[in-house]
Amino acid sequence: MTTPPLKHIVEAALFASGTALTLEQIRALFADDERPQRDEIRAVIAELAADYQTRSIEIAEIAGGFRIQVRIEMTPWIARLWNERAPRYSRALLETLALIAYRQPLTRSEIEDMRGVTVSTSIMQTLIEREWVRIIGHRDTPGHPALYATTRTFLEYFGLRSLNDLPKLAEPSAPLPLTLTPPL
Amino acid sequence: MTTPPLKHIVEAALFASGTALTLEQIRALFADDERPQRDEIRAVIAELAADYQTRSIEIAEIAGGFRIQVRIEMTPWIARLWNERAPRYSRALLETLALIAYRQPLTRSEIEDMRGVTVSTSIMQTLIEREWVRIIGHRDTPGHPALYATTRTFLEYFGLRSLNDLPKLAEPSAPLPLTLTPPL
């Protein structure tokens, strides 16, 4: 059996994995003596991206890796596959998540100080269960509170290349955003 | 926004679903007035199959439906994606499975109400792919949410003759809050 072209192996891996793969994860699929260089993989990924121009899918660079995703124009039809609404998240949860994303690592009581309210246990539990947030250590202060940070899954879920890809925070001196509370 | 071509929608659906889709399942993705005929869908699937001749994937007809799968020549490389020890299931997945086992049939939002957190689509997908859980119908309420139940494979895996063999557990002392859970 002849070895398939590199492009096919990379494509098959991205199709089968379902999540973003880094260049190193792709390289690990090959035996030592046939392992491609990072640049070679980059090149075939660029070729694939060009091939998909006329298809329903695209390659996105996410969380330090690459993944194949359905083009967003298809969402109205594809969303019906599951016949269920996508989960919605409360403002409290999203504010907590945003704080962790921008200010990580930080403790729960630091989050509470910033938001001015107690953070409910179920919010932290949801964030950890969704694997958007994890405990990366403990602060060296009395009580050794846990330090929270975002994960690679968070980047993948929200389609971010890296934390630098987060939208810039408004300047502190900027006028108040006029967006009122979202409708209930 | 213009409607994408039928071929793109069908391709996107097959890619996103990961499992075989029947012609009827594909037709159900469309609104009544734009729903394609079975023959039209068959025709675009044939086109897709021809397109994939030179790629790493193919369309297979399985159990009365169609699915996109990786060509068998790719398996030596793809298999290494899962080279490591089997991962462990998350607590979220186990709780979801337990609730379905003990409270079936029930909807995803009922599971969410009881757990107090949202259940991700990927958990439901994993349980269905593992063939431990399946959709056995739809509740006759707005949105017609899917009703989940465990399967024979579930009973076999856990060595149970029937659901009555599940260990008895004390129910919560208070009635379950089925309607008043605030969204997270």
Add this chain to the structure above:
Amino acid sequence: MNSPVESIAFARIAGAPLLALPQDLYIPPDALSIFLETFEGPLDLLLYLIKRQNLNILDISITDITAQYLAYMELMTALRWELAADYLVMAATLAELKSRLLLPRASSADEPTADDLRASLIARLQDYARFKQAAIELDARPRLERDLFTVHAALPLGAIQRKQPEVDLHDLVIALRDVWTRVDHLTQHRITRESLSLRERMAEVLNHLSDGMTHHFNALFDPREGRAGVVVTFLALLELLKSNLLELLQSQPFAPIQVQLRTASPSIQITVDDHASA
């Protein structure tokens, strides 16, 4: 300072007049949930009060904002007590700040001045406003499950045996026990249909008033039922008022509120079940 109650009368949410206490106890049915859910905390409430007046954060008058804040708090406290702690801390901060502004003290090096306190409150508000906005932007990003779907090609049959995680029955039982424990825990803070039905309570209130006499507003509440009971009774009263089955009487501002059946209609016969859920 205005009485808190009077200030509430001028409260508006999303531009619509919300309350006119105590002249008329009518609250739009969704107002209650707006109050319970709109504000994410004291900082959020303060931002709202500032925005409502089209003020720049830097220009706020501590005196005005304190008065308005306390008025809102009074109402929120009446509706949902567990909010009070976080909000109380802010109320204390504001009151402290206000008193320092009004009564300049002999300056002491180690005590923050009123200007310092004001500046630090403003900085907190600005910071909170930025993250509130960031959360809205995060929510708007295309995300998996809702807007974006990744591809999943299947594996050829029999070609690869994917290693599947093992689970034993014991794990399942433990998982379920965890859920039950949580349900137990959560239910203590929740109004459940079974124990405190709104419709049932509406019927009880009507029954209570069926003698045709006027009753003290306060007498309709049973403190033994706790906060949840008070809220359900309150909601029941609002529902009954909305459907014109009750009327409220008050001889003069701040006098005790009296409740009686609307005299024209002996409408106790109306089955409460017919009442569409608002």
